[in-house]
Amino acid sequence: MFKKLIGKNPREYEYAASYVMDNNDEKVFAELVEKDSFLFDFVKQNVAQRLEKATNNHNWQTVISFLKYYSPAYEEFIVSTLAKYADEDLTDKMLDFLENGTEDEKTYAAKFFSYIQDPLSIELLKKFSYTTNDYLNTNCAVALSAMEEKSSYNEALEKLNSSDDFEQLAAVKFLVAYGNKEALPHIINVMKNSSMAENIAGEIPYLDSIFNIMEESFENGLLVVNYIINGLGEILGLSQVFDFELFEVLEYIEKKYEDSRAAVVLLNAREKFETLTENDEYLFDEDKNTKNEIQDIKKLLLNIDKKELLLKVNYELNGHSPFVLTALDFATDLMAIRELLKCNNQTVILKTAEVLKSLGNLDDTAKTVALLKITDENIKSIIRAL
Numbered sequence: 311m312f313k314k315l316i317g318k319n320p321r322e323y324e325y326a327a328s329y330v331m332d333n334n335d336e337k338v339f340a341e342l343v344e345k346d347s348f349l350f351d352f353v354k355q356n357v358a359q360r361l362e363k364a365t366n367n368h369n370w371q372t373v374i375s376f377l378k379y380y381s382p383a384y385e386e387f388i389v390s391t392l393a394k395y396a397d398e399d400l401t402d403k404m405l406d407f408l409e410n411g412t413e414d415e416k417t418y419a420a421k422f423f424s425y426i427q428d429p430l431s432i433e434l435l436k437k438f439s440y441t442t443n444d445y446l447n448t449n450c451a452v453a454l455s456a457m458e459e460k461s462s463y464n465e466a467l468e469k470l471n472s473s474d475d476f477e478q479l480a481a482v483k484f485l486v487a488y489g490n491k492e493a494l495p496h497i498i499n500v501m502k503n504s505s506m507a508e509n510i511a512g513e514i515p516y517l518d519s520i521f522n523i524m525e526e527s528f529e530n531g532l533l534v535v536n537y538i539i540n541g542l543g544e545i546l547g548l549s550q551v552f553d554f555e556l557f558e559v560l561e562y563i564e565k566k567y568e569d570s571r572a573a574v575v576l577l578n579a580r581e582k583f584e585t586l587t588e589n590d591e592y593l594f595d596e597d598k599n600t601k602n603e604i605q606d607i608k609k610l611l612l613n614i615d616k617k618e619l620l621l622k623v624n625y626e627l628n629g630h631s632p633f634v635l636t637a638l639d640f641a642t643d644l645m646a647i648r649e650l651l652k653c654n655n656q657t658v659i660l661k662t663a664e665v666l667k668s669l670g671n672l673d674d675t676a677k678t679v680a681l682l683k684i685t686d687e688n689i690k691s692i693i694r695a696l
Contacts, residue, residue: 312341316353327364336375343379354383362387370395377407380414382445385421393425401428408434413443420449424456436462440480451487463488470496475506482510486517494518498530501537502632508541515554529571533632535559536575539582543592549600557607564614570625574633577619577640580611629653638665651679660689667696
């Protein structure tokens with residue numbers, strides 16, 4: 311029945327979909343979810359549509375048995391079906407799933423309350439907004455937003471001030487799922503000072519497009535792009551380049567290449583995409599569309615005159631530039647680099663010392679200048695050991 315359901319023969323898949331729904335065949339659905347990662351997205355979309363088409367007044371309760379097996383591919387079909395036939399008894403049942411169910415059941419139930427906005431679910435949704443399950447967290451935030459529940463939003467804003475990077479990231483994810491763009495400036499400020507800046511940057515385009523951010527503040531938009539580039543292939547999945555509209559974004563930045571900040575970001579992107587395509591390590595498991603997009607982005611970047619970009623790097627070699635650490639990766643002007651040892655940013659001083667070491671120019675004078683500015687004993691030890 312599973313093979314018929316995912317197959318191409320209309321007679322067979324229509325029969326299979328009706329059989330699953332009419333006979334409450336949760337084993338077939340369990341197999342679908344079990345093989346989630348092996349099925350193409352378009353196959354899963356087809357299956358969801360086939361099951362939805364086979365659902366009617368007599369068999370819709372079958373989807374309740376599917377709640378044990380969570381998959382984002384079938385979430386919309388399941389939850390919209392439940393919402394369509396919802397009554398007081400079903401809503402009470404979904405409240406029970408949210409409170410006492412398995413994680414999978416909780417996740418579907420949380421999404422249900424974005425359709426059926428029952429105030430009795432609010433405290434439970436808040437309770438399960440910060441678990442280790444991102445799908446559950448997201449659905450709770452979406453439901454709370456649908457009910458315009460403000461206290462959870464304000465609490466997430468407060469969590470951005472946490473000294474714990476993981477708590478900050480969890481708050482960012484909540485705010486992105488909640489969908490209030492007024493949180494964006496707060497999120498960007500946290501990104502600028504976080505050791506998990508790449509993770510945060512990867513969330514931001516799901517709240518607002520990079521184009522909109524650049525229109526509001528070109529520098530902030532460039533920073534988001536720069537951190538995304540840093541995270542690609544390690545922290546952020548390569549297929550996300552589509553979500554980020556990265557080809558189009560870099561194409562837009564290319565037109566601004568005379569801006570030294572844009573030049574540094576383009577150099578960073580060029581180096582990253584050369585690395586991603588050097589061997590199969592990064593692209594091996596990606597689908598054809600992603601591989602082609604990565605190659606297209608690389609071609610775009612290789613068509614930009616690298617010498618022209620390198621001429622702009624020195625303008626970002628100052629302790630106040632948010633792009634200084636990236637600029638140091640491409641800088642060759644020893645005098646301009648050594649000047650950074652006098653800045654007040656200890657992270658920049660350390661990176662500068664490391665760059666000078668790689669260029670064979672970290673002499674005793676440079677070390678002394680650096681150490682006079684450093685108060686962090688760990689950084690002092692690293693510089694002395696260089």
